[in-house]
Amino acid sequence: MRAPEGVTGVGGKGTQEDIEVWLAEGYVTSFRTACLILGNRADAEEAVQEAFLRAWRFRTSLAPGSDVRPWLYRVVVNTCNSKLRSEIPHRDRRAGDGDLDRLAASGDDPAHVDQSGDVVRALQSLAVHLRVVIVLRYYADLSEREIATAIGRRPGTVKSRLHEARRQLALHPALRSLDEQAGHTDSEVAE
Amino acid sequence: MTMIDEDPLRTVLARAADEFPVTDGAADRIAAAASTGDPKTGSVPSIVPRGRWGRVALVAAVVVVAAGGVTLLDGTPGPSPEHRIVAGPSTPATGTSGAVPSTTAPPGSNAPLVTPGTAGTATSSAGAGQPSNGATSAPPSSGQNGTATLPAPLPTGIVGQPTKVVTTGSIDLALGHDPLEPAVTRLTAIATGAGGYVAKSALQVGPSTGTVPSSGTLVLQVPQAAFDSVLTQVRSIGTVTSMTSTSTDVTGQYVDLQARIDALQASRQQYLTILSKATSIGDILSVQNQLDTIQSQIEELQGQLNLLDSQTTYATLTVSLSQSGHRPPPPAATPSGLGRAWHQSVSGFTSGVEWLVRIAGRTLFVLLCLAVFAVVGRWAWRAWRRQML
Numbered sequence: 083m084r085a086p087e088g089v090t091g092v093g094g095k096g097t098q099e100d101i102e103v104w105l106a107e108g109y110v111t112s113f114r115t116a117c118l119i120l121g122n123r124a125d126a127e128e129a130v131q132e133a134f135l136r137a138w139r140f141r142t143s144l145a146p147g148s149d150v151r152p153w154l155y156r157v158v159v160n161t162c163n164s165k166l167r168s169e170i171p172h173r174d175r176r177a178g179d180g181d182l183d184r185l186a187a188s189g190d191d192p193a194h195v196d197q198s199g200d201v202v203r204a205l206q207s208l209a210v211h212l213r214v215v216i217v218l219r220y221y222a223d224l225s226e227r228e229i230a231t232a233i234g235r236r237p238g239t240v241k242s243r244l245h246e247a248r249r250q251l252a253l254h255p256a257l258r259s260l261d262e263q264a265g266h267t268d269s270e271v272a273e
Numbered sequence: 274m275t276m277i278d279e280d281p282l283r284t285v286l287a288r289a290a291d292e293f294p295v296t297d298g299a300a301d302r303i304a305a306a307a308s309t310g311d312p313k314t315g316s317v318p319s320i321v322p323r324g325r326w327g328r329v330a331l332v333a334a335v336v337v338v339a340a341g342g343v344t345l346l347d348g349t350p351g352p353s354p355e356h357r358i359v360a361g362p363s364t365p366a367t368g369t370s371g372a373v374p375s376t377t378a379p380p381g382s383n384a385p386l387v388t389p390g391t392a393g394t395a396t397s398s399a400g401a402g403q404p405s406n407g408a409t410s411a412p413p414s415s416g417q418n419g420t421a422t423l424p425a426p427l428p429t430g431i432v433g434q435p436t437k438v439v440t441t442g443s444i445d446l447a448l449g450h451d452p453l454e455p456a457v458t459r460l461t462a463i464a465t466g467a468g469g470y471v472a473k474s475a476l477q478v479g480p481s482t483g484t485v486p487s488s489g490t491l492v493l494q495v496p497q498a499a500f501d502s503v504l505t506q507v508r509s510i511g512t513v514t515s516m517t518s519t520s521t522d523v524t525g526q527y528v529d530l531q532a533r534i535d536a537l538q539a540s541r542q543q544y545l546t547i548l549s550k551a552t553s554i555g556d557i558l559s560v561q562n563q564l565d566t567i568q569s570q571i572e573e574l575q576g577q578l579n580l581l582d583s584q585t586t587y588a589t590l591t592v593s594l595s596q597s598g599h600r601p602p603p604p605a606a607t608p609s610g611l612g613r614a615w616h617q618s619v620s621g622f623t624s625g626v627e628w629l630v631r632i633a634g635r636t637l638f639v640l641l642c643l644a645v646f647a648v649v650g651r652w653a654w655r656a657w658r659r660q661m662l
Contacts, residue, residue: 101307105300113299114290123293131303138307198289205289220279221286234655245276252277257285 101138104150109134111222112158118217119162121206126162133161152228159214159232166210200256207254212247215240335646339639437527437581440500440588442518446511448596453478453487456510456594460491463506469495469587486596493590500588507592523581530578534571541567 109130116126116133137157144153205213211233218224218232219240226244230237251257448456453476461471476489495503504518541564548560 098304098308101304105304109300109303110295113295114293117293118286118290126293127296127299131299131306134303135306197285198292201285201289216282217286220283221290223283248276248279248282251282252275257277 101134104138104154105134108151108154112154115155115217115222116158116162118202118205118221119159119210119213120165121202125165129161129165130158133158136161149228152224152231155218155222155224155228156232156234159218162214163210204251204254204256208247208250212243212250215243216247216251219244336639336643339642339646435524436522437524437585438497439521439523439581439584440497440519441521441590442500442504442588443516443591443593444504444507444513445515445593445595446507447514448511448594450597451511453489453594453596457489457491459510460493460507460592463503464493464495467495467499467503469493469499469503472589488593488595490594491592493592494587495590497586497588500590503590507590511594523585527578527581527585530574530581534574534578537567537571537574541571 112133113126113130116129117123120126120129133154134157137154144150205217208216214233215229218229219226224232226237226240229240233240446456457474457476464471470493471491472494473492474489475491476487478487478489493503493507508516544560544564544567548557548564551557551560
């Protein structure tokens with residue numbers, strides 16, 4: 083999945099079917115977005131649950147007809163930021179590494195798992211504001227304007243943050259040879 | 274500068290994200306939890322209206338409220354009981370006033386306040402009924418007029434003592450080319466009509482040619498309660514160029530003097546008792562010496578008390594009269610239409626610049642307040658929205 087289908091429902095009173103549509107279309111992508119931002123599956127699950135409940139409670143603040151997706155990502159990002167600020171710093175940070183260890187120990191293709199662990203570690207080495215924009219842009223596939231809406235900044239700020247994040251990732255040892263690995267992966271897929 | 278490529282980055286991020294398994298039933302739990310709660314329609318009230326014009330209206334309302342507040346603050350009279358009105362020779366004067374009925378002095382006076390005369394200086398001590406020669410009269414005794422001119426009872430102070438207030442005022446009147454004597458006569462009539470008297474007068478009368486202006490000063494003593502009405506009547510005599518009114522509360526001083534006198538009188542009574550029991554000459558002389566000291570102190574304090582009584586019973590109003598020495602020059606020839614238009618144009622431009630300078634300080638203050646309000650409000654709004662979402 084490259085991009086979510088988009089939770090394109092409209093703000094309004096909402097019914098039980100609406101929240102189910104939101105969850106069906108956006109839960110998985112939101113959850114994995116939170117995982118990449120937080121680097122921790124349990125925290126991400128809590129954050130996304132809290133974000134969806136908040137968004138559903140305050141759905142009437144959305145203007146009728148507006149796109150839910152950037153707004154929903156904004157709630158997710160703010161919830162993740164809140165966890166990073168208030169909860170996770172007071173906890174044993176090795177919990178996130180445990181998830182990465184489990185990634186490495188799972189039964190998938192070992193090359194992919196190693197690379198995934200490296201990618202998550204590389205993301206965690208970024209500052210939070212850079213991590214958020216890189217995940218929203220290249221995983222959630224939001225446009226720069228949608229990211230600006232999601233983080234409450236100007237599109238120019240988003241662009242500069244993306245630039246800086248890609249520069250820092252390119253310098254990360256785990257991702258230095260990413261182009262070659264990506265090429266190798268593409269050939270495998272072709273076969 | 275090296276940057277990681279976009280497509281490989283998408284690929285590895287998607288692959289890394291797919292490695293996080295989704296818990297079964299997590300979405301169902303959220304749906305179940307969401308179905309139990311109603312939307313918080315009232316929890317996020319939007320105090321900022323949506324739309325550009327709504328926000329413009331809100332900003333305009335804030336500007337109006339701030340400007341109104343500044344105007345109100347600016348117009349609030351201060352705690353000082355002194356009120357002053359000063360009118361320039363040709364400019365309308367405005368000022369704040371609490372005790373004075375009117376706050377605007379009519380313009381148009383070009384007479385100097387006091388112009389020393391070269392002849393005919395007259396200072397006399399005639400009675401109050403002869404004001405044309407300058408008068409200094411004794412205060413009328415209580416009940417002399419038989420009319421209701423006694424001062425009204427003043428409010429009672431916190432110590433149970435009627436409030437004692439000393440009121441003084443001064444007013445400068447320009448008479449234009451009117452003669453001085455009728456004004457003096459009228460001032461004397463006003464003072465005596467109110468139950469007061471003319472305490473002092475000094476007039477400088479110029480020669481009959483009118484080339485040297487006449488001027489004079491009268492000190493009126495009027496009952497406290499009639500001070501305002503006297504002031505109003507005096508103002509109607511001429512053009513007010515300057516006016517000052519001061520009220521001082523001396524209740525504390527009055528009570529203190531009374532208490533000291535009472536204490537000294539009690540001491541004197543005790544010494545008198547001792548004196549009646551003294552047998553030796555030495556004792557009698559010693560007690561007598563103490564009695565003399567106490568008596569002199571009592572008399573001194575009693576004098577101060579009487580002075581305060583007099584000052585609080587009668588208010589003092591000093592009236593300065595001045596007359597123009599020269600007739601105004603004949604008006605210049607009527608300018609042409611173009612000249613008049615040019616003159617009005619220059620005058621309007623000057624008035625506009627004066628108006629701009631006058632409001633600049635207040636406007637800057639209002640703008641500064643609004644800027645601070647906007648910055649803090651914006652920051653608080655963003656923080657609140659971020660916290661709510």
